[in-house]
Amino acid sequence: MPPDRNSWLGTARHALATVPLGPRAESRGRVEEVADGVAMISGLHDVRLDEVLRFSGGQVGFARVLDPDLVGCVLLDAASDVEANDAVFGTGEVINVPVGEALLGRVVDPLGRPLDGKDPISAEANLPIERPAPSIIERDLVTEPVQTGVVVLDTLFALGRGQRELIVGDHSTGKTTLAIDALIAQAETDVICIYVAIGQKSSSVRRAIDTLQTHGNFSRCIAVVAGASSASGLQWIAPYAGMTMAEYFRDKGQHALIVIDDLSKHAATHREIALLTRQSPGREAYPGDVFYIHARLLERAAKLSPARGGGSLTALPIAETDSGNLSAYIPTNLISITDGQIVLDAALFHQGQKPAVDVGLSVSRVGGKTQAPILRDAAGALRLDYAQFLELEVFTRFGGVPDDRVRQQLTRGARIREALRQPQHMPFRLQDEAALMLAVQSGVLDSLPPEAVTAFRAALPATLDANAGGALAALAEPKPLPPKARDALLAVLRRLAASLAPETPPEARAT
Numbered sequence: 001m002p003p004d005r006n007s008w009l010g011t012a013r014h015a016l017a018t019v020p021l022g023p024r025a026e027s028r029g030r031v032e033e034v035a036d037g038v039a040m041i042s043g044l045h046d047v048r049l050d051e052v053l054r055f056s057g058g059q060v061g062f063a064r065v066l067d068p069d070l071v072g073c074v075l076l077d078a079a080s081d082v083e084a085n086d087a088v089f090g091t092g093e094v095i096n097v098p099v100g101e102a103l104l105g106r107v108v109d110p111l112g113r114p115l116d117g118k119d120p121i122s123a124e125a126n127l128p129i130e131r132p133a134p135s136i137i138e139r140d141l142v143t144e145p146v147q148t149g150v151v152v153l154d155t156l157f158a159l160g161r162g163q164r165e166l167i168v169g170d171h172s173t174g175k176t177t178l179a180i181d182a183l184i185a186q187a188e189t190d191v192i193c194i195y196v197a198i199g200q201k202s203s204s205v206r207r208a209i210d211t212l213q214t215h216g217n218f219s220r221c222i223a224v225v226a227g228a229s230s231a232s233g234l235q236w237i238a239p240y241a242g243m244t245m246a247e248y249f250r251d252k253g254q255h256a257l258i259v260i261d262d263l264s265k266h267a268a269t270h271r272e273i274a275l276l277t278r279q280s281p282g283r284e285a286y287p288g289d290v291f292y293i294h295a296r297l298l299e300r301a302a303k304l305s306p307a308r309g310g311g312s313l314t315a316l317p318i319a320e321t322d323s324g325n326l327s328a329y330i331p332t333n334l335i336s337i338t339d340g341q342i343v344l345d346a347a348l349f350h351q352g353q354k355p356a357v358d359v360g361l362s363v364s365r366v367g368g369k370t371q372a373p374i375l376r377d378a379a380g381a382l383r384l385d386y387a388q389f390l391e392l393e394v395f396t397r398f399g400g401v402p403d404d405r406v407r408q409q410l411t412r413g414a415r416i417r418e419a420l421r422q423p424q425h426m427p428f429r430l431q432d433e434a435a436l437m438l439a440v441q442s443g444v445l446d447s448l449p450p451e452a453v454t455a456f457r458a459a460l461p462a463t464l465d466a467n468a469g470g471a472l473a474a475l476a477e478p479k480p481l482p483p484k485a486r487d488a489l490l491a492v493l494r495r496l497a498a499s500l501a502p503e504t505p506p507e508a509r510a511t
Ligand SMILES: Nc1ncnc2c1ncn2[C@@H]1O[C@H](COP(=O)(O)OP(=O)(O)O)[C@@H](O)[C@H]1O
Pocket: 169, 170, 171, 172, 173, 174, 175, 176, 177, 178, 354, 355, 422, 423, 424
């Protein structure tokens, strides 16, 4: 049937009548100079702070400095593509990133552009990277645990959902590994993982993502990557973009865990941008607002009230120290912002005590309340025994024959130290951790030489599965272990220890 000419004409007339014809105001500026990822622009008078600016070549940046005659624009694309005299347009929008389920299992840059060679993200929505943190009324107490699968964290420094815990230590002390292990353990839980890499070497990022893919459940992870070679603007927005992507799940009533690797690099990028845009430097040449930019970032991690859906966002920011100097500017800032810190010690790491957590300097301020009762009972005594052991060990190193009680404490402490060691990428289940702590505390391990504790720990999960089905079920319950199950479990643990004990009787050995 031919189209009805009259109705077609009518529609076309109507369409024409509603097209706004006439002049349209467009703010257009000019690049005066461009260097080191920052462009100074003249002629843009109605730009807002953090507004996205578009260059004639298609590149984007955002306005960081609003002087009366010049706008300082931080580029989000390679600076080499932007030249002086290029035209620049204001967009009237702040930086938005895509959010939604489509990001799961993907590697993206901080603007949500794919880096894994797959299709572009079909976003559920685009949200600004800077969003206000939930207010006090919208929050709830941290009551549920984050099971990290790392024995030393889950027993001594338990994390709760909604907590912010800093991982801090020198270069190459296992910071990334510890955080990635916590993400791997979430394969067994309902927690969504977000890994944000800022200014890291491509090889390190590659290794971290490979590890997540092989050992974890990457289909419930998002990797946001701004590598060392990315524009500094991209590195600067990375943690905010990651937070916005994570908040989507928090606000839907789900649970998310974000690792920000690392905020020292982010602070250095912030300093670089600030110095290039001629903001006045303060302590260690950082601009005065470096505390504020990290505080407002980490405040967005929260446990929401039931009225807001009860979701949570837990943050594990990482900071790097120089020769263990925790009192440098950025580490002290972050320590005071977060709810505790896991301090990794280079000396322990080189002695082979991995994860190299310094038990004296680390603390978790809110997670203890969320700990499974079975671990909480063990943890109090463990912390005391271990702290006493570390002091006694120093004293007895200079010789002298300790009495029986001290010798017993040394024996126990050495077993605790072995039990807290853990190979990378092998998360423990809650049941394994509880059984290991029971073995330590009931003295099952005291008869083993410290080296055999490693074998004991390695054989534990399989042995429990094979021989302690009933006790295992009881361990998974959120209540103390009933005496019968405890006896059955102890019998299994004793048998395992006996099978690993060497021929020599224990009295013949030193601790
Ligand atoms: N628990 C562990 N067991 C064995 N090796 C580890 C452990 N933790 C870290 N490592 C190794 O130590 C090296 C440095 O770790 P990494 O996490 O990259 O350090 P950082 O992020 O602090 O620079 C890596 O090669 C990693 O495989």
